[in-house]
Amino acid sequence: MDYAPFPLIELSGNAHERGLQHGRAVADRIKCGIAMYAESLVRNGVDWPELERRAEALLPTIEAFDAAYVEEMRGIARAADVPFAGIVLMNARTEMVVGARKAREPLLPDGCTAALALPEVTADGVLLHGQNWDWRAECAETGVLLRIRREDGPDILTFTEAGGLARSGLNSAGIGLTANALECDRDYQRGPGVPLPFIRRKVLESAFLAQAVRTVFATRKLGSNHMAVSHCGGEAFGLECAPDETFWLAPDRGLYVHANHWISDAARVKVKDTGLAETPCSIYRDRRVREQLSPDRGRLTLEHFRQAFFDDYASPWSVCRPPRPNNRGAMVATAAMILMRPGEGHLEACPMPALNRHFTSYRLTPDRTAQKQAAA
Template identity: 50%
Template sequence: MATPAPLIEVHGTSSERGQQYGEAARDRIRLGIGHYQAQLGLSALTEADIHALVHRFLPVIAAFDGDYIPEMQGIARGAGVAFEDIVMLNARTEILKLGLKQGRPAADDDMECTGLVVTGEAAADGRLIHAQNWDWKVECAETAVVLKIRRDEGPDILTFTEAGGLARSGFNAAGIAITANYLQSDRDYRQTGVPLALIRRKVLQQDNLAHAMHAVYATPKSASNNMIVSHPAGIVIDFECAPDETFQVHPDGGILAHANHWQSPVALSKLKDTGIAATPDSLYRDLRVRSLLVPHRGRITCDTVKAALFDDFQSPRAVCRPPCLTLAGTMTATVAMVLMTPALGTMEVAMLPASDRTFTRYQLAMDAAAFQGTAEGQALRAAE
């Protein structure tokens, strides 16, 4: 049986929250740092080399949000590790790729995910469901946490992330949710942009959907990424992000599914998808999810979504992936299935779901004022 991701709750100033986080997740943070240092070491990078890569991002991070530096310093202090190692965890997508470019040649590891959103029009109870399978290294099942952030300056946040990370998948008390999955293009790594994990955190800090979407749409990035932003009122936009330009994909009949290839015709007319060669199963994973959901349109429940994400067609290269070796010789799997119903303030997570279908439920108190004028707002006020 996989170990559930522990819940860590923090509050106070950014520095105080960071220290509480670092202390509570110390062992998992150190495990994650060791894992990525070892991976970068395969490219002949020393600890000094890794820290030099990290320092490229510090001015960009500080300009993006001044609170992130003291928060990461607090995490480092609480966990008893180097500050640069916490920044590495929050920029690990970028650091891993830059490390490979700087070190000896190595085969890329698969970085796959399948995300989906079912809006109220397609759901049985009229409540939006936002979910994802996170495919990555098997070892990360032991470094994952669910972080609950109590904030005085904005909505509270519930996020599933790697220990030491400021955010990954999650939603906030205003109902704004985000998941993200890997994309590649021929525009990647021509500039130093804001690390992707910190853009997701920025989204989750917003109490206004427009501001959340601005953080995705307008923030310069180092690499391509797909970010799905939703709100329980039925607003869903899939942002296919190149480092310097953003494209949109919208739900069809209340259902949106996205794997690891570009879908926007506008995007495909302007850039080259360089990721399909490493992740060819992406081409059918989103098709499988849609085909399993469409017959239930109007009657889709959380169990329907789970069934779609458990799909094992063409296993191990499936929507739900058991442990298997990549071309680089790394063991990867669907590390976690994350299912969110923001109107209810619930997140369900199953670790290594191909072998263990046990879900752990996490709860966040929602702000009824954020849902004013919607059915969700009426339900929340009735429950108060």
């Protein structure tokens, strides 16, 4: 079965102008995403007026982090002809939905299996970075690629849900980013905290790896998350984030893999992993990808990543998940596979890879001067 490629949207100008371009280009996808998450909130007793109240409550924190993000969201809402609260929902759906669920039912986090390979273990000495994104099956039809032309920093190529500001991707300075869900006993206990998509966008706006890492360490969050941040010059880190503390991990002999459970020794001592009961497959997903990539150290290519991410052991509880109902009846799946060569501005994306093997390549012109300066 073939799925339509994720559309590529060109964004430029100031924040509001970028939002207008985004909203005009994919209004239908934005409306589908808002309807999907709003329905999740309604099931948990949150009607639209309450959703608007929750969105307004988040605005001071978002504005303090970067007011331009609020302007961009307002532009998206205006051009797509949707309520502004709906665009906040698309950029803070975890924080808004989870906040509602806390009192009623356990969270089933999105999955994701991520990997990266440093230049010393790849076939052509180029850093590789990628992931499977496991979430609602409908998102195979609401995902988009944003190519953002900026005047005040590196250009960005990011995969996200329509209406979102960023999820995973790369920038022209050679920085790559992927993200995976985590859970712990500190989540959503107290605020304020910056919703994760804004942190990811800020990481992708960074000209230097140090700036990207600082953004993750210095920004308080509401819930846990893992981010893998890389630079084409040959450095990369995994950052396991609790709301108020971040634990870092380095690649092992040039290779790094992470799924949806805490793996750093410090984190496992200090936080209680509350997600494994819902995503027990995480324990073997990261191991299977690591074991498939490890024998080819020194020869690794994106094709090795592709085949590792296609692994279907124990399907549908597999690295590459076909659609299946979760414990609340929603259909979940590997909604997208993302493969990147950040230094070359190359990103490949495949919707619903368990059922569809058609990849589309997206390009961003690398800034070689900025890449060299960042690696100097």
